[in-house]
Structures are given as C-alpha cells and as structure tokens.
Amino acid sequence: MNPTLKLWRKLSAFPAGRQLFSKGVCIKAPYFATIKPVFEELETGYAVVRIKERRAIHNHIKSVHAIALCNLAEIAGGVVSEASMPAGMRWIPAGMTVRYLGPAKGVLRGYASMREIVPGEKGAVPVKVEVKNEVGTVVFDAEIAMHVSPKKSRSS
Template identity: 85%
Template sequence: MNPTLKLWQKMAAYPAGRQLFSKGVCLKAPYFGTIKPVFEELDTGRAVVRIKERRALHNHIRSVHAIALCNLAEVAGGVVCEASMPAGMRWIPAGMTVRYLGSAKGVLRGYATMRDIVVGEKGLVPVTVEVKNTAGDVVFDAEISMHISPKK
C-alpha cells in the first residue's frame, strides 16, 4: 500500500488524526498552510479537503481570493496524486486550468479526482478538482496536469 495512504488511514482513525495529517502536509509544503486545509477524505484517486472562509483569505469583494482557491485545488490534487502513486513513481504539477464560477464564501470543500495513473513510464495525468460551498454549489473548478515519471 502507498505510504501516504497508509499514514492517512492510520491517523484518520483517531479524533484529531485528520487535523494532524493536514498539519503534516503543511509542514512538508508550507505555502499550503496559508489556507489551513483539513483533509476529510483520502483514498486512491479521491480526496476531499475543507477550508473555511476567513478575512486573511479575502479578496476586495469579501469572498475567498482566487489564488486561495488555486491553493486548495493544488493541495487536494497533489495529495491525491501522492496517495495514488505506485512505488517508484513521482509527480509534479505541470499546469493548471481554472474557472471561477461563483462567489466563494463560508466553508468550502475541494473534491479532487484522479482517474488515470501512468505506471512505470513518463506521462501527463489529469487531476480534476471541484470546489463547492456549503449549499453544494460549484464555485470553482480546476484541471491540474500532473507530470508523472519514475523516481531516479
């Protein structure tokens, strides 16, 4: 089993385990900490990450800033990619296409989905992320192209 996924499954079983896992992700990649993400679900090919609207994330119209939403997409997409990698493979984002579909307010959840994994060879794998508000409306979506290659 993938070590990241194994760690998630072990930690998520404890009351504060999801928060500790999320903080660990932010220690490894500190910029993610600016949005204070909390992982709610993680499995091969799927992740759900929550953030809460707060003043530090606001834009000039008092909704969550576009780049904070991109940050949410990247943390959800990156960790689902990490948790889905077979042994001996690595990933790095190669590009991201985003759409802003509505005002991002309140509690927001990023739903990341990874359909394909290139095993043993180089390739680009798409990871899709939808960000929904509390009402379930999609306020942002992204497709991240992940460059997958064997570890050296």
C-alpha cells in the same frame, strides 16, 4: 500500500488525526498553511479537503480570494497524486487551468479526482478539482496536469 495513504488511514482513525495529517502536509509544504486546510477523505484517486472562509483569505469583494482557491486545488490535487502513486513513481504539477464560477463563501470543500496510474507510465495525467460551497454549488474548478514518471534510480 502507498506510504501517504497508509499514514492517512492510521491517523484518520483518531479524533484529531485528520487535523494532524493536514498539519503535516503543511509542514512539508508551508504555503498551504495560509488556507488552513483539513483533509476529510483520502483514497487512491480521490480526496476531499475543507477550508473555511475568513478575512485573511478574502479578496476585495469579501469572498475567498482566487489564489486561495488555487491553493486549495493544488493541495487536494497534490496529495491525491501522492497517495495514488505506485511504488517507484513520482509526480510534479506541470500546469493548471482554472475557472471561477461564483462567489466563494462559507465552508468550502475541494473534491479532487484522478485516474489510476500505471507503474512505469510517463506523461501528463489530469487531476480534476471542484470546489463546492455548503449548499453544493460549484464555485471554482480546476484541471491540474500532473507529470508522472518513474523515479530515477539512485545509481543514475
């Protein structure tokens, strides 16, 4: 089993495990801590990450800033990619296309999905992320092009 997915399953079984997993991701990639994400679900090909609107991530019109939403899309897309990689594979974001569809207020959830990765595959794999508000309205969406490839051998 993928090590990231294995860690998620182990930690999420405990009361504070989801928060602990989320903090661990933010330790590995500190910029994500600016949005205070909490993972709610993580499976191969699927993730849900929650953030809460607060003043520190507001824009000038008192809704969640566009770049905070991009940050949410990137953490959801990146961790679902990591959790979905077969052994011997790696990924890196190659580009992201986003759309701002409405004011982002309240509790927001990023829903990331991607197709199965074939061992040995090389090329761009799309990861789709929708951010929904508390009533289920999509306020932002993104498509992240994840470049996947086999890891280089240590002897190379």
